[in-house]
Amino acid sequence: MVRHPLSLTAMAVVLLAMPVVSHAAAGKQTPNAPGEETAVAADAASGTSPATSEAADADTPAAETAQGSTEHAEAAHGEYEMDHLNWSFNGIFGAYDRASLQRGFQIYKEVCSACHSMTRLSYRNLSALGYNDGEVKAIAASVTVSDGPNDEGEMFDRPGRPSDHFKSPFPNVQAAKAGNGGAYPPDLSLIAKARHGGADYIHAILTGYSEPPAGKELMSGQYWNRAMHGNIIAMPPPLTDGRVAYSDNSPQTLEQYSRDVSQFLTWAAEPHMEERKRIGIKAFLFMLVLTGVLFGVKKKIWADQH
Amino acid sequence: MSAGPREPFENPVIEWFDSRLPIFTMMQKEYGVFPTPKNFNYFWSFGGIAMTMLILMIVTGIFLAMNYTPQENMAFDSVEHIMRDVNYGWMLRYLHMNGASFFFIAVYTHIFRGMYYGSYKKPRELLWILGVIIFLLMMATAFMGYTLPWSQMGGWAATVITNLFSAIPFVGDSIVTLLLGGFAVGNPTLNRFFALHYLLPFVIVGIVFVHVWALHVTGSNNPLGIDVKGPQDTLAFSPYYTAKDMFGLAVFMLAYIAVTFFAPNMLAHPDHYIQYNALQTPAHIVPEWYFLPFYAMLRGITFGFNLYILAGIGIIGAALWPVYTKGKALKDPLLGMTIIPAVTDFGQYSKKFFTMLAIAGVVFMLGYFSQTMGLPLPFSKWVLLDSKLGGVIAMFGSIAILFVMPWLDSHPVRSARFRPQFKVAVLAMTASVAILGYIGAQTADAMLFGVIQWVYIGQILTGYYFAFFVIILPWLSVTEKASPMPNSINEAVLQENARKAGAR
Numbered sequence: 001m002v003r004h005p006l007s008l009t010a011m012a013v014v015l016l017a018m019p020v021v022s023h024a025a026a027g028k029q030t031p032n033a034p035g036e037e038t039a040v041a042a043d044a045a046s047g048t049s050p051a052t053s054e055a056a057d058a059d060t061p062a063a064e065t066a067q068g069s070t071e072h073a074e075a076a077h078g079e080y081e082m083d084h085l086n087w088s089f090n091g092i093f094g095a096y097d098r099a100s101l102q103r104g105f106q107i108y109k110e111v112c113s114a115c116h117s118m119t120r121l122s123y124r125n126l127s128a129l130g131y132n133d134g135e136v137k138a139i140a141a142s143v144t145v146s147d148g149p150n151d152e153g154e155m156f157d158r159p160g161r162p163s164d165h166f167k168s169p170f171p172n173v174q175a176a177k178a179g180n181g182g183a184y185p186p187d188l189s190l191i192a193k194a195r196h197g198g199a200d201y202i203h204a205i206l207t208g209y210s211e212p213p214a215g216k217e218l219m220s221g222q223y224w225n226r227a228m229h230g231n232i233i234a235m236p237p238p239l240t241d242g243r244v245a246y247s248d249n250s251p252q253t254l255e256q257y258s259r260d261v262s263q264f265l266t267w268a269a270e271p272h273m274e275e276r277k278r279i280g281i282k283a284f285l286f287m288l289v290l291t292g293v294l295f296g297v298k299k300k301i302w303a304d305q306h
Numbered sequence: 307m308s309a310g311p312r313e314p315f316e317n318p319v320i321e322w323f324d325s326r327l328p329i330f331t332m333m334q335k336e337y338g339v340f341p342t343p344k345n346f347n348y349f350w351s352f353g354g355i356a357m358t359m360l361i362l363m364i365v366t367g368i369f370l371a372m373n374y375t376p377q378e379n380m381a382f383d384s385v386e387h388i389m390r391d392v393n394y395g396w397m398l399r400y401l402h403m404n405g406a407s408f409f410f411i412a413v414y415t416h417i418f419r420g421m422y423y424g425s426y427k428k429p430r431e432l433l434w435i436l437g438v439i440i441f442l443l444m445m446a447t448a449f450m451g452y453t454l455p456w457s458q459m460g461g462w463a464a465t466v467i468t469n470l471f472s473a474i475p476f477v478g479d480s481i482v483t484l485l486l487g488g489f490a491v492g493n494p495t496l497n498r499f500f501a502l503h504y505l506l507p508f509v510i511v512g513i514v515f516v517h518v519w520a521l522h523v524t525g526s527n528n529p530l531g532i533d534v535k536g537p538q539d540t541l542a543f544s545p546y547y548t549a550k551d552m553f554g555l556a557v558f559m560l561a562y563i564a565v566t567f568f569a570p571n572m573l574a575h576p577d578h579y580i581q582y583n584a585l586q587t588p589a590h591i592v593p594e595w596y597f598l599p600f601y602a603m604l605r606g607i608t609f610g611f612n613l614y615i616l617a618g619i620g621i622i623g624a625a626l627w628p629v630y631t632k633g634k635a636l637k638d639p640l641l642g643m644t645i646i647p648a649v650t651d652f653g654q655y656s657k658k659f660f661t662m663l664a665i666a667g668v669v670f671m672l673g674y675f676s677q678t679m680g681l682p683l684p685f686s687k688w689v690l691l692d693s694k695l696g697g698v699i700a701m702f703g704s705i706a707i708l709f710v711m712p713w714l715d716s717h718p719v720r721s722a723r724f725r726p727q728f729k730v731a732v733l734a735m736t737a738s739v740a741i742l743g744y745i746g747a748q749t750a751d752a753m754l755f756g757v758i759q760w761v762y763i764g765q766i767l768t769g770y771y772f773a774f775f776v777i778i779l780p781w782l783s784v785t786e787k788a789s790p791m792p793n794s795i796n797e798a799v800l801q802e803n804a805r806k807a808g809a810r
C-alpha cells in the first residue's frame with residue numbers, strides 16, 4: 001500500500017542528497033583546491049620554502065597541506081584543474097592493471113625509494129602485483145636489513161625476507177629532512193588516500209613541473225609545480241623521459257612513468273579495492289534480489305487491504 | 307512484561323518456557339498482534355532502520371575493538387593494520403565508518419517524520435524527549451569515535467569541539483580539562499574517548515528500549531495525525547508492517563551497501579588518512595557531515611549580544627507572552643499593575659503582535675549592525691554575551707530546543723497535511739538546516755555567487771531556525787485554522803483506495 005509514493009521519493013532524496021550535498025560542499029574547501037587561500041599563510045608568505053618552515057618534529061606529511069602562501073595562492077588563480085584520467089581501477093568493475101602496477105613498483109624502487117619510505121607495506125604484499133613467490137623472495141633479498149639483537153647481544157645485517165616491511169631510506173624523520181634540505185618526504189603508503197584526487201593528484205604533481213612564471217623567484221631547493229598547493233614544492237622533479245628502463249615495451253616517457261607509479265601508489269593505499277568491489281557487487285545483487293522478493297511478499301500480504 | 311492473563315501455546319516447549327517466563331507472550335503482544343494504524347507510509351520504516359543500524363554499529367564496533375589499540379602512537383597504525391592485515395578488516399572498518407553516516411541519515415529522517423506529522427505532541431511528549439536524548443548520545447558517540455583513528459581531522463575536530471566548552475563562564479576551563487584528561491588532546495583523551503565510545507552505544511540501546519516501551523503505551527501516530535478510533539483503523543503489526551518495514555529496510559541497505567563498497571571514502575576527508583600531529587593545524591577543520599548544520603550555527607554567531615540585541619529579544623518575549631500563556635495577562639507581582647493585558651481574540655491581537663515583532667526586528671538589527679559594522683550607537687559596546695559563548699549557546703540550544711517542542715507547538719492538529727501554514731514553515735526549517743549543512747563546510751569567508759558571504763546567509767537561516775521554534779510554532783498554535791480532516795483513518799483509507807481504483 002504505497003499510499004504516498006512521495007514518501008518513497010523523499011526517502012531516496014534524503015538518502016542520496018544529504019551526504020552528497022555536504023560532501024560536495026566539503027570538496028569545495030580542499031586544501032589542494034587551486035586558488036584557495038589558506039588560514040596558515042603567514043609564515044610561508046615571508047617567502048621561505050614551505051618545507052623549511054615545517055614544524056620541528058613533524059612526522060606526518062600534514063605540513064604540506066597546512067602550508068601555502070597568500071602570494072603563491074594568488075599565483076595559483078590561473079585555476080589549474082588536475083586532469084581526471086581514465087584509470088583502469090575507476091568504476092565499480094574497475095581493477096588494477098598488473099603490468100602497470102609492476103612498472104609502478106619498479107619506478108618506486110628505482111627512483112622514489114631514494115627519498116620516500118613506504119613502511120606500511122611488506123615485501124610479501126607484492127605477490128598481489130602478480131609476482132610469484134620466488135620473485136618476491138628475490139626482491140626482498142635485494143635489500144639488507146638490520147636485525148637483532150642475536151644471542152651475543154649484537155645487531156647484525158641480513159638479507160630481507162618477504163615478511164619484512166619495505167626498507168626506509170632514512171633511519172628517522174630528522175635524517176629524512178636533513179637529507180632533503182629540511183623538507184620531509186612523506187611516507188607514500190597512504191598518500192593516494194591522503195590527498196584530494198588520489199592517483200590523479202600524484203600524476204598531476206609528477207607531470208606538473210615547469211619553469212616559474214616571469215617574476216617568480218625560487219630559492220634553492222624550491223621547484224615550480226602547478227599542481228602543488230601554493231605552486232612551490234621542495235621535491236626535485238623525480239622523473240624525466242627515459243630515466244627508467246622498462247623491460248616490456250611500454251613507452252619510457254614521463255607520462256607513462258607517472259601513470260604507472262600513481263597506479264602503484266593507489267594500490268598501496270587501498271590494496272583490498274578489487275576484493276571490496278567484488279564483494280560489493282555480490283552483496284548488492286543479493287540485496288537487490290532480496291528487495292524484489294520482499295516487495296512481492298509485501299504486496300501479497302497487503303493485497304487484502306486494497 | 308506484565309504477568310497478566312496468558313493464552314497457552316500449543317507447542318509444549320514454548321508453553322513450558324512461556325509459563326515460567328512469558329517472553330513469547332510479550333513478543334506476540336508487542337510485535338505480533340500489536341494494533342498499528344493501517345495508513346503508514348514509508349517514513350514509518352525509519353525507526354526500525356535506525357535500530358538495525360545501531361545493532362550493526364555495535365557488532366562491527368566490537369570486532370574492530372578486538373584489533374584496535376587506543377594509544378596515541380599506535381592507534382593510527384592499528385587502524386591501518388585492520389585495513390590491510392586483519393581478515394575482512396577493511397570491510398568491518400568501512401561498514402562502521404559509513405554505518406555512522408547511514409545511522410544519522412536514518413535518524414534525521416526519523417526526526418523529520420516526527421516533526422512533519424506532529425508525533426511529538428500529546429500523548430507522545432516523553433517518547434519524543436527520549437528520542438532527543440538518543441540523538442544527543444549518538445552525536446557524542448560519533449564525535450568520540452571519529453577521534454579514535456587518531457587522524458589529523460579526528461584529533462583536530464576533538465580539539466575544536468572540546469575547546470567550545472571553555473566558553474562557559476567560570477567552569478569552562480575545568481570542563482575542558484576533564485574532557486581531555488589534560489590541557490590538550492593527547493593519550494588520556496584517546497583513552498577516555500575509547501572507553502566512552504564503547505560504553506555509550508549500550509546506553510543508547512537501553513534508552514531505545516524505553517523509547518519503544520513508551521511507544522507501545524501510546525501507540526503509533528500516523529500520517530493523518532488523528533487518533534485510532536477502533537479496530538477498523540488498525541492492522542496487526544505482523545505480518546503487515548513486518549513485511550513493509552523489511553522492504554523499506556532492504557531499499558535503505560541497498561544505498562548503504564553501494565556507498566560502503568563502491569565509494570567508501572565519499573564522506574571521508576583526506577586528512578583523515580594522515581596521522582594526528584599536535585603541532586600542525588590542518589588548513590580547514592571540518593566536522594563530519596552530520597554535524598555541519600550545527601557547526602554553521604556556531605560559526606554564524608560572529609557578534610556579541612549587546613543591549614540592543616537583548617532588548618530586541620525581550621520585546622519578542624513580551625509580544626509572545628499572551629501566546630505562550632494562552633491569553634493570560636502579565637501582572638507585576640508587587641504592585642499588581644497589568645504590564646501585558648489579557649488577550650481574548652488572537653485575530654485582533656495579530657496586528658499588535660506583528661508591530662511588536664517589527665519593532666523588535668529593528669532594535670535587534672541596530673544592535674547587530676553596531677556589533678558587526680561599527681554603527682555608532684550609545685552603549686552598543688556593552689556586550690553581555692560574547693560571540694564565542696553566543697555561538698556555543700546557539701549550537702547546543704538548537705538541539706536543546708527540541709526538548710520543549712511539544713510545548714512550543716500546542717496546536718490541536720498533529721499532521722502537517724491539515725496545517726497549510728505549519729507545513730510551509732516546517733519544510734522551510736528543514737531546508738534551512740540542509741543549507742546550513744552546506745554552509746558549515748565552507749571556509750569562513752566563502753562567498754555565494756561572489757556577492758554575499760555565506761556567513762550572512764547562515765545567520766539568517768539560524769535566525770529562522772530559532773524563530774520557527776520560538777515564534778512561529780507558538781503563534782500558529784493559537785491562530786492557524788486546520789483544513790478539514792477525515793473522520794477516521796479507515797474512512798480516509800477507503801476513500802484513497804476508491805480514488806485509486808477509479809483512476810485505474
Ligand code: HEM
Pocket residue numbers: 360363364365366367368370371374385399402403406409444447448449451452453454455503504506507508510578
Ligand atoms: C551508536 C553507535 C556507534 C556510532 C555512531 C559509532 C561511530 C563511530 C565513528 C564515526 C567512528 C570513526 C570511523 C572512522 O573514521 O574510522 C568510529 C570508530 C570506532 N568505533 Fe564506533 N560507533 C558506534 C558504536 C561502536 C561500538 C559499540 C564499538 C565497540 C564496542 C565501537 C568501536 C569503534 C572502534 C574500535 C573505532 C576505531 C576504529 C575505526 O576507526 O574504524 N563503535 N565509531
